[in-house]
Amino acid sequence: MPLLETVDLSKSFGGLRAISNLNINIEAGSIHGLIGPNGSGKSTFFNLVTGVYQPDPGSKIIFNGHDITKSASHDIGALGIARTFQLLRLFSEMTVLQNLMVGYHTHVPYGFMSTIFNNSAVVKKDAETKSEMMELLELIGMADYADMPASELSGGQRRLVALGRAMAMRPKLLMLDEPAAGLSPVNVDNLLSIVMALKQRFGLTVLIVEHILKVVMETCDTVTVLDYGEKIGEGSPDAVKDDHAVIEAYLGQEMDDDEVRKAFNS
Amino acid sequence: MTAIYSIFGRISETIEKLAAIHRLLPWILAFALLLPLPQILSALFNDYYIYLANKICIFILLSVGLNIVKGFCGQVTVGHVGLYAIGAVSSALISLHFGWSFWLAFPIGILAAGLAGIVVGLPSVRLEGAYLALATLGLGESVRIMIAVTPLFGSSTGLLSIPAPTIGSFTFDSYTNYYYLVLAAAMIGIYLSFSILRSATGRAFMAVREDTVAAAVHGVNVTKYKLLAFVISALYAGAAGGLFAHMPPGYIHHNNFTIIEMVTLLLMIVLGGIGHIWGGIIGAIIVTIIYDQTLEFYFYQPLLFGLTMVLIVIFMPRGIGGMIDRYLATKKFIASQEEKSNAAS
Ligand SMILES: Nc1ncnc2c1ncn2[C@@H]1O[C@H](COP(=O)(O)OP(=O)(O)O)[C@@H](O)[C@H]1O
Ligand SMILES: [Mg+2]
Numbered sequence: 065m066p067l068l069e070t071v072d073l074s075k076s077f078g079g080l081r082a083i084s085n086l087n088i089n090i091e092a093g094s095i096h097g098l099i100g101p102n103g104s105g106k107s108t109f110f111n112l113v114t115g116v117y118q119p120d121p122g123s124k125i126i127f128n129g130h131d132i133t134k135s136a137s138h139d140i141g142a143l144g145i146a147r148t149f150q151l152l153r154l155f156s157e158m159t160v161l162q163n164l165m166v167g168y169h170t171h172v173p174y175g176f177m178s179t180i181f182n183n184s185a186v187v188k189k190d191a192e193t194k195s196e197m198m199e200l201l202e203l204i205g206m207a208d209y210a211d212m213p214a215s216e217l218s219g220g221q222r223r224l225v226a227l228g229r230a231m232a233m234r235p236k237l238l239m240l241d242e243p244a245a246g247l248s249p250v251n252v253d254n255l256l257s258i259v260m261a262l263k264q265r266f267g268l269t270v271l272i273v274e275h276i277l278k279v280v281m282e283t284c285d286t287v288t289v290l291d292y293g294e295k296i297g298e299g300s301p302d303a304v305k306d307d308h309a310v311i312e313a314y315l316g317q318e319m320d321d322d323e324v325r326k327a328f329n330s
Numbered sequence: 331m332t333a334i335y336s337i338f339g340r341i342s343e344t345i346e347k348l349a350a351i352h353r354l355l356p357w358i359l360a361f362a363l364l365l366p367l368p369q370i371l372s373a374l375f376n377d378y379y380i381y382l383a384n385k386i387c388i389f390i391l392l393s394v395g396l397n398i399v400k401g402f403c404g405q406v407t408v409g410h411v412g413l414y415a416i417g418a419v420s421s422a423l424i425s426l427h428f429g430w431s432f433w434l435a436f437p438i439g440i441l442a443a444g445l446a447g448i449v450v451g452l453p454s455v456r457l458e459g460a461y462l463a464l465a466t467l468g469l470g471e472s473v474r475i476m477i478a479v480t481p482l483f484g485s486s487t488g489l490l491s492i493p494a495p496t497i498g499s500f501t502f503d504s505y506t507n508y509y510y511l512v513l514a515a516a517m518i519g520i521y522l523s524f525s526i527l528r529s530a531t532g533r534a535f536m537a538v539r540e541d542t543v544a545a546a547v548h549g550v551n552v553t554k555y556k557l558l559a560f561v562i563s564a565l566y567a568g569a570a571g572g573l574f575a576h577m578p579p580g581y582i583h584h585n586n587f588t589i590i591e592m593v594t595l596l597l598m599i600v601l602g603g604i605g606h607i608w609g610g611i612i613g614a615i616i617v618t619i620i621y622d623q624t625l626e627f628y629f630y631q632p633l634l635f636g637l638t639m640v641l642i643v644i645f646m647p648r649g650i651g652g653m654i655d656r657y658l659a660t661k662k663f664i665a666s667q668e669e670k671s672n673a674a675s
Contacts, residue, residue: 170549
C-alpha cells in the first residue's frame with residue numbers, strides 16, 4: 065500500500081486547470097521526484113496535499129490509510145506530512161530554534177492550561193524539546209545560529225532552517241518544493257547529503273520537486289512528470305529520461321538527442 | 331546608549347541567576363522592592379505620583395494583554411478599550427446593584443470581558459489588517475456608545491461611589507492602599523504572560539503572526555490560536571477595567587474608554603516593541619506618564635500619539651525592547667564565536 069495516494073486529483077483556478085485528474089502513488093520508504101516545466105502544477109500539488117488549497121469535487125487524497133481530502137492543514141501536519149515551501153515562508157522574526165519549536169507543535173506534551181497551572185512542568189518539557197531541536201540543528205549544521213532571527217540568515221541557511229522546521233514535525237512523508245533553488249553547486253550537494261542522512265536516520269519517505277535534473281536522476285527511485293497539470297510520464301529515472309513525450313514536453317522539441325542527454329546529466 | 335543596553339544586560343543576567351535558584355524568586359523580590367514606592371514617591375515628589383503609579387499598573391495590564399493579541403499573535407485590534415470598559419462597568423454594576431464584594435464582582439467582570447473577547451475576535455477568522463481594525467473598532471466604539479446612552483451604565487453622569495475592595499478590616503480606599511492591589515495584579519499579570527508566551531502557546535501565536543499558512547502546515551490550528559489570543563487579552567483588559575472602576579474615588583465615565591485611550595495603548599506596545607513582553611511594560615510606564623503630563627492638550631493627544639507612532643514604526647520598528655534584544659543576541663553570538671575560535675587556537 066502506498067503511503068500517499070491521490071485519486072482523480074483536480075484543481076481549477078477559474079478556467080485554469082492547474083491539476084487534472086492526477087493519480088499518484090508514493091511508496092513508503094521511496095524518494096519520489098516530481099518534475100515538470102514552470103507552471104505545470106507541482107507547487108499546487110503540494111498545496112492540495114497539505115490542505116492549503118481545497119481540491120475540486122471528486123478528488124481523493126489518502127495518506128497512510130486516512131482520507132485527508134477535506135482535512136485542515138494542521139490535522140494533515142499532525143498525521144505526519146511535512147513540507148517546505150518554494151518561497152520558504154520562514155517565521156522571519158522568530159529565532160532559528162523557535163522556528164523548529166513551532167515545527168514540533170503537534171508533539172508538545174502539554175496543553176494551554178498547564179502553562180498557567182503547572183508551569184514548572186512546561187518549562188521542563190520545553191527544555192527537553194529544545195535539546196532535541198538542538199540535535200536536529202546539529203544535523204543540518206545550523207546549531208550556531210539557534211538564537212538568530214531567521215530574517216538575518218543567508219539564503220542557503222534559510223533553506224536549511226526550512227528543512228529543519230519540517231523535520232521537527234517528525235514526519236513520515238517529507239515534501240520538498242525546490243529545496244536547492246538558488247544554491248551554489250557545493251551547497252546543493254551539502255543539502256542533498258543532509259536530506260539523504262535524514263531519510264536514513266528517520267526512515268522517511270521523500271517527495272522532491274527539483275529543477276536541477278541531475279539531482280532528480282541521481283537521487284530518486286521514481287519520477288513523475290507533470291505538464292499542464294497532467295501526468296505525462298512516470299517511472300524510474302532512466303525510463304523517464306528516454307520517454308519521448310517527456311522529452312518533448314519538458315525540454316521542447318527543438319533539442320536534438322545530444323542536447324537532451326546533456327541537460328539530464330549536467 | 332551602550333550604557334542603557336548594558337544596564338538591561340546586567341538586569342536580565344541578574345534575573346536569570348535569581349530564577350535559577352527559584353522560579354518565583356525574581357518576582358517576589360521585585361514585588362518587595364516596589365512595595366515602598368508610594369512612600370518614596372510622596373517623599374521625593376508629591377501624592378499625585380502615587381495616583382500615577384496606580385494608573386501605570388492598570389495600564390501595564392492593558393498593554394500586556396494587547397501585546398498578546400497584537401504583538402504576539404499579530405491580530406490588529408482597536409477594540410481593546412471596549413473590553414476594558416466591559417470589565418469596568420460589569421464589576422462596578424455588580425457591586426453597586428447587588429452589593430456583592432469586589433472579590434466576586436471583579437472576577438465576573440473579567441469573565442464578561444473574556445466572553446466579549448470571543449465576539450471581538452470572531453472577525454479575525456475571516457478578516458485581516460485594515461478590515462479587522464475596522465471591525466474591532468466598531469465593536470469597541472459600540473460598547474462605549476452603549477455606556478454613553480444607557481442610564482444603567484452611567485450614561486453622561488458616569489457611575490459614582492463604586493465601593494473600594496476590602497480584606498477584613500483593611501480597605502483599599504486610598505491611592506497608597508490601592509497601589510498594593512494593582513501592583514500585585516500587574517505582577518501576576520506579567521508573570522502569567524511570561525508563562526503563556528514562553529510556551530508552545532506563545533510560539534504558536536508568533537507563528538500565526540508571521541505566516542498563517544506556514545503555521546497551519548506545521549500543525550498550528552490558526553483559528554483556535556487567534557481566538558485564544560483574543561480571549562486572553564480580553565481577560566487582561568477586563569481585569570484592568572475592574573481595577574480601574576474600584577480605584578478611588580470609585581468613578582468611571584464613558585470618556586475613559588475612547589479612541590484616545592486606544593491610541594495610547596497602541597503607542598505603548600509600538601514604542602516598547604511589538605511582541606516584546608518587557609518592551610510592552612516599559613512602553614506602558616513611559617506612555618502613561620506622558621499621557622498624564624499632556625492631559626491639558628487632550629484634544630491634540632490622538633494627533634500627537636498617532637504621529638509619534640508613525641515615526642517609531644518608520645525609524646524604530648522593533649521598538650525599545652527589540653533594540654535591546656538584538657543587542658544582547660548579537661553580543662551573545664559574538665561571544666560564542668570568540669569562544670569557539672579560542673578553543674580552536
Ligand atoms: N492561488 C492561485 N490562484 C490562481 N492560479 C494559481 C494559484 N496557484 C497556482 N496557480 C496557477 O496554477 C498553475 C500551476 O502553478 P504551480 O503549481 O505554482 O506550478 P509549478 O510549481 O509547477 O511551477 C500556474 O498556471 C499558476 O499560475
Ligand atoms: Mg512551484
